[in-house]
Amino acid sequence: MKHLLSINDIDKDFAITILDTAAEMARVSEGPVKKLPTLRGKTVVNLFAEDSTRTRISFEAAAKRLSADVINFTAKGSSISKGESLKDTAQTLQALGADAVIIRHPASGAAHRLAQGRWMNGTVINAGDGTHEHPSQALLDAYTIRKHLKDGKGDLSDVRVAIVGDILHSRVARSNVLLLNKLGATVVLVAPPTLLPYQVESWKVTVSHDFNAVLPTVDAVIMLRIQQERMSDLYFPSEREYSSLFGIDAERLALTKPGTILMHPGPMNRGLEISAEAADSPQSVVVEQVANGVSIRMAILYLFIAGSQESINV
């Protein structure tokens, strides 16, 4: 496997390998020497054509802990903001000798376009493309769920996960639905009908518009960020109404079973889809997700760039 563009690029066994590898990476990160020499001499480019803080620094930290040379290529101040085409950017990266490109881009499929091989040869890791996918986020979410609910081992069978909010525009939701299904979990999507993809019934999920009814039945709740501009696009009448029907607060959180975890890919809109009380509650694992993100991205970089021929010296 050369590229990670979509969760469809990996099978169940390999997904579990990524999670297991991430667990080992986490142990490295907890140790006194946080660095591995695995990617020494490799050049990893962070190509971020869209604003992102946490994903970019998470990949950057992961690459650096594996001793890669990291080049950050972000939208602001770069040639991307001057209207340079993706093709020209890709050819520039090729000329720089990039072994891997981690791409975040506002256009769905941008990572696929880079990976089709005519413009550059390196490994392409999709760090979020438009409203399509965000595979590393799904992997870190699965890792977090597995750690809390499956003792950090195996797959996610018998786990029931709710994904709540703007499914239509969410790349996190798309990757999560694919990966959770692959790992044997069941998924329930909770959203107003306007924020669900057309023909969502073809997805392997159940759909509910009744958040309160779903909450007692699930082991993990993934809240999605709701963007302000959706309101002017007529997806829902008001922030207040959205919040009251599909937001989570302490009262709603109390409807869950003990041990149910609350997740959010960030950045959170406190007071809109998630109240401060809920976000900071003991059930919330939002901060831990960020830490797990680095481990997962180390595992991805290790498995996709270094290849399995080199062993990890923990």
Place this chain on the structure above:
Amino acid sequence: MSNSLLIKGGSILGGDVRDLLIRDGHIVEIAPSITSGADEVVDANGCVLLPGFVDLHTHLREPGRENSETIATGSLAAARGGYVAVSAMANTLPVADTAAIVEQVAAIGKRVGLVDVFPIGAVTKGLEGHELADLGSMAHSEAKVRVFSDDGNCISDPLLMRRALEYVKQFDGVIAQHAQDPRLTEGSQMNEGVIASTLGLKGWPAVAEESIIARDILLANMVGSRLHICHVTTRGGVEIIRWAKSQGMKVTAEVTPHHLLLTDELAESYDPIYKVNPPLRTQSDVEALREALVDGTIDIVGTDHAPHPVESKECEWQTAAFGMVGLETAFPILYSTLIATRRMSWQRAAQVMSIAPAAIAGYAFHGQELAVGVPAHIAIVNPAGKMVVDRAQLASKSKNTPFHGMEFQGTVLATVFNGHLTHKVGI
């Protein structure tokens, strides 16, 4: 200069095998065997002779977008595809919304001389959908415009559409509508369906096309005008047109070669070579379109030949331009999908490629049965011919074909325009 041409051994509309003698631009003799000398002879053994093809939907890009196509390169592409007449869509720069522009386009077409270039006039000034363009001036100009279209844009204002339909009645004009409700398709990238939902590309719902088709059929019927629906793509659209025709309403419809063959699953590659407006739909829609073209619900094949330069397609899907070139592959696709399987007769093929489009647009001297005395506009097609599409070999200035590498059966051996060969394989 050669002024006589003998076509030997071609099967006329797939029937009788005859020799055709052409002199001074007209067919002068049709007989089982003609031996009298001609300046030039074409061996059409095993081939079928059809009236030269007429395209009602061609983007020639000139003036203004000569980096994509010119009237000269587009005319050559048309000739290679068996066409003798094309209809130049109005979305040029400047827009073809005045007599001066349409006359210029027609004049350049005449100078190139490979096909008849009939300009289509814009319905509204600047294609902006606010005010009527100079419809009468264009109709009464040297270009004698009869087909009007804002193609690329839908005439979405129902009152404006009504007025346009009414106004063009005075010169027997026809409004060719690009049926796309703009509000329902803001930012749309591809067919709204399972594939778009998975790919995270904004959907272009079938209903955005069907609702406009239904509205315009009702409007045209009310005011007694002729309506032509450009590039129908959906099963629902076909059903509405079928109903309208069963009621005797004056509506005609068109389908493109690409919508007869390709589906939205191709978008899974994220290669914008498959990005087109209206978008590629589902297999069920493809099947409905094929059936409709065979049974007469859809009247014609229109190419919607839409050249774009490389940089408009070598990018992310959402920034890429909509459109694909199609003049040179139209017949091979029609043959491979419908004629080879005998779902469509040669007579019907002549209808959809030549006779019906010429009749809709009122192009005199085109779309006539091959008979003694008629102008010699002939497509000589070879059912046994094979074509592997190679974009580098296209005559069109732009190479944005989604068919690169695909093999089709049924090729255009030669094209006769006004008694002259404008294309012949091997020349």
